[in-house]
Amino acid sequence: MTTSAEAIALVTAARVPGDLFGGDAPKRAYRRLARLLHPDLASGPDAAEAFAKLARLWAAYGGAPEAASGDGPPGAAGGRSAETVITTGRGTYRIGRAFHRGATAVLYDSGADTLLKIPRSHADNDLMRREADALRTIERDGDPLLLPYVPRLVESFRHRSRGVERQANVISRAPEGFVSLAEVARLRPVLDPRDAAWIWRRLLVAIGTAHRAGIVHGAVFGHHVLVHPVDHGLVLVDWSQSVPLGSPLTVLVARHRDDYPREVLEGRPATEATDIRLATRCVAALMGERVPAAIGRFLRGSLLSPPRDAWRLLGELDELLDDLYGPRKYRPLHL
Template identity: 35%
Template sequence: MNTETLRAIETVAAARNAADLFGPADGSPRVGRREFRRLAALLHPDRNAGDPAVAAAFERLVARYDEWRGPAGVVSGRRGRYTVIGSPVQGSVSAVYAATSESGDRVAIKVSRSASSGRFLERERAALRRLRALTDRPENTWLAPYFPRLLDTADLLDAGSGTTRTADVLSAHGAAEGFVDLATVAAARPEGLDGRDWAWIHRRLLRAVAGAHLAGLVHGALVPENVLIHPEGHGVVLAGWSFASAPGEQLPGRIASRRDLYPPDANEPASAALDVYMVHATMRTLLAPTQRRQLAFAAGCMQRAPRMRPAAVALLDEYDDLLEDLYGRRRFRPFPYTVSA
């Protein structure tokens, strides 16, 4: 690590807030943008592969920059106005802000990182509308809790560049609502989960994936960061629909930091088999190594050839049979771990 990179790490670590790095929020956008680019060039993971200190500093830098140029105060959507609360949570192509509606309801505002990444939020809008149409049918209403709701949309003018960024207003599934993503769970439990505690998560996750396929969608990014769980209420929400595709389309992108969870056919036209592989790759990363029967089940769903992977809907009963064989009659088991978002 050279001296410039070390100083950049120290600069980011010492910053108490975004203004310490980029100047006041009402200051010069050009100066703030220039400083971000300078630090990002020094700390970019492609330049410092495998260095965890640099990776952490880069992640913190991006978070501070999103905070600095994020929506200030109130966001005006097409259906209402929303008051932004606190700092954003980082996504692969967007930042997510907690907010409240005019009626006081909590919502999430997802803002594209740049004008060019707005196309991914457009895909998410289309996917969530398709899922809404599916779950509005009386026979499918039970699927609705597994998906976020698109409540409103907005366009935000970036004062620094003069470009417009896309924003979606979504139902809130954050820490305040009791949710946590599986990446946070994995970090808190590096030894892996007991199979009994994974069981309720996977049962619900399979239902969410089967529902998406019924709606004619391939999620395309089934990674731990996009699976939200409610440990107390045993809820699961499948989020992160920015890379959703119709079967037969090419995926519009991939999450670079999660290359290991994509199947060998990720470069081929998207299919439901891609989601089946990814959800079980995620399963494999969360389970403790001692959970051999469930890990074998996951391996059986991760065949190299897409045509050899079972459909998600076919796995619903198969997985329930495995759980009954392993643990007997189903009973509620409180999530025994303390996990904070």
């Protein structure tokens, strides 16, 4: 049994727990089935129904529910909502529900204003260390007034759970009301350039702050940019792909491969221009094709020949916006 379809057929045909767990290794049988039927790997109503039936039969057999892929709360029995407590040398964290499941890591509620980020696989421990190093560097070398544009690293530690040691990061969470640009695009497929302008300005501030500290984010995509539609706040999250300026990116987001500039795909060193190109593509996608000619030219120039200074580009953008729209006026972003 190696596919989700085979697992669905097996569980669907089962009438009693013994049909699935009657062998010499019932726990191993459960874990294998749960892994194949996990919602992150198998989609569709048949898989969801089989996953639920598997849980019922395992409970009837007398087994405790466990995570199949290691993405349950660390130290807890997988998908249970029961709270887990982790105590480190610096603090105690009560780990609750999964806040967000990404491709390589899961974020858990760990307090009123913090999240615990832990990789799905211990093979990605280096991504957590990379994020921790970047956030420490930005906090140490960045402008204190601009630090709210990036998450704050509360603590980074190694945690052993179910025989596997993973690197965990505790980071600050964005306040209530922040949404990702991916969600903005879903709710508002095309933004007025004046609404996209404040997002663009703040995104340049976020990457400019990192660049002054010697860090390239390397993955400025919509799902990594959080904004507050009313307060106009912005936080650039997920620094696990980041590298020091002048180092090549070694981890790419597969579904955004076509968005990376050529120098990244060729393994050349990442520079400030790398993030500027990605940020420009991110904002351009929000506005669609119906933009004033001057903004269209500015976008093309920022993609074809971006400056290696986000602050310089911000100044040029402000001049353009002043020419087009005059004095700035507050515009709430209605979603």
